[in-house]
């Protein structure tokens with residue numbers, strides 16, 4: 564007999580076989596937000612993740628901070644996740660510069676109104692907020708963590724996930740939110756296209772003597788973009804405060820290991836050389852992290868009773884800080900489609916709904932993935948004619964206010980066929 568969802572279920576106490584409306588593999592930013600959003604609209608969910616949440620909340624787990632676009636912030640607010648995000652820093656300006664060139668492009672949020680272009684949020688802070696929102700919806704979310712999905716059966720009426728510990732989860736729909744190396748994508752045989760970049764993203768949090776003034780810097784160097792992203796000041800117990808920024812330093816793959824192994828003082832000197840001194844004296848505020856970079860795109864987003872979302876469907880270059888923002892658009896679209904189906908009494912995974920998701924999300928994701936790929940290719944080199952052409956381009960766009968405004972709206976994620984939850988509308 565099927566077990567029903569029980570609010571107090573944990574990985575240890577959950578039954579061997581459980582039945583829910585939707586089973587989500589992956590409880591990262593995308594899977595977690597999906598679980599919360601569906602549960603808040605009456606859908607019973609199982610969320611499975613192979614990582615223990617306590618481990619994922621540790622400072623040393625992932626040192627990234629995310630540029631959360633305005634449309635993503637609206638979604639998180641609608642799902643009651645954003646009010647739980649305790650530390651954020653608004654991005655009020657973005658300044659794009661190219662090596663030593665005097666030409667630059669400056670986006671100012673005030674050109675569009677009062678709202679910032681987005682917010683910087685540290686990984687740990689966003690995860691803490693998500694965990695709290697998941698707990699608040701525990702009546703409809705069974706959280707199975709740590710547990711690993713290893714099998715998928717797609718039947719006519721339901722799909723079944725097999726977990727490594729022997730448990731089974733039956734659901735009307737299964738969602739892959741299990742990241743770039745998606746097990747569900749592989750199990751369903753959906754091919755992947757893409758390539759590796761010969762680049763690594765070095766990530767670190769730095770302290771600095773001068774304030775960042777809410778400016779996100781994208782400084783293009785021959786090895787790749789060097790991003791300095793504003794974080795909220797950190798306050799010590801003695802009342803002192805420290806200015807901070809998050810770095811995403813894209814470096815050639817063959818050179819990155821050498822930089823990562825440098826003694827702290829030399830590592831900071833390399834950073835300072837790239838920053839150009841405008842932040843004053845620098846310090847390192849935690850471990851260094853590295854991420855190999857690549858572009859990948861699933862050739863289909865849906866299969867029988869299965870939907871791919873987030874990085875399981877599309878992994879892009881972090882040059883514009885849009886990866887998880889695309890994932891949040893998948894989340895908002897999918898919640899809308901599932902909730903509409905539920906209200907109409909339809910099968911949650913009815914083929915027309917799945918086809919709508921595929922049409923809605925693939926084109927948008929492909930456009931952003933291609934734009935990021937082209938930007939990276941255009942700027943990550945020191946070929947003189949290309950450098951001159953792109954610098955002229957930067958300076959022209961900087962003077963064309965309508966074009967600048969359109970590009971800013973793209974960065975804010977407020978352009979295109981937005982799901983209702985991103986337009987500030989209730990479902």
Ligand SMILES: Cc1cc2nc3c(=O)[nH]c(=O)nc-3n(C[C@H](O)[C@H](O)[C@H](O)COP(=O)(O)OP(=O)(O)OC[C@H]3O[C@@H](n4cnc5c(N)ncnc54)[C@H](O)[C@@H]3O)c2cc1C
Pocket residue numbers: 588589590591592593594611612613614627628629630631710711712713740741742743744745746764766811854872873874875881883884885886887888889890
């Ligand atoms: C250097 C860098 C900087 C970035 N900066 C930004 C930024 O500023 N803004 C932005 O929007 N994006 C940014 N991104 C992209 C962003 O990190 C990703 O798009 C985002 O993490 C994808 O979220 P996700 O939930 O889809 O996948 P993931 O974060 O990969 O989560 C997948 C989850 O699935 C779980 N899982 C995997 N396999 C299984 C299994 N078999 N069973 C159970 N659980 C499983 C994992 O444990 C994990 O918790 C950046 C990326 C990089 C590399």
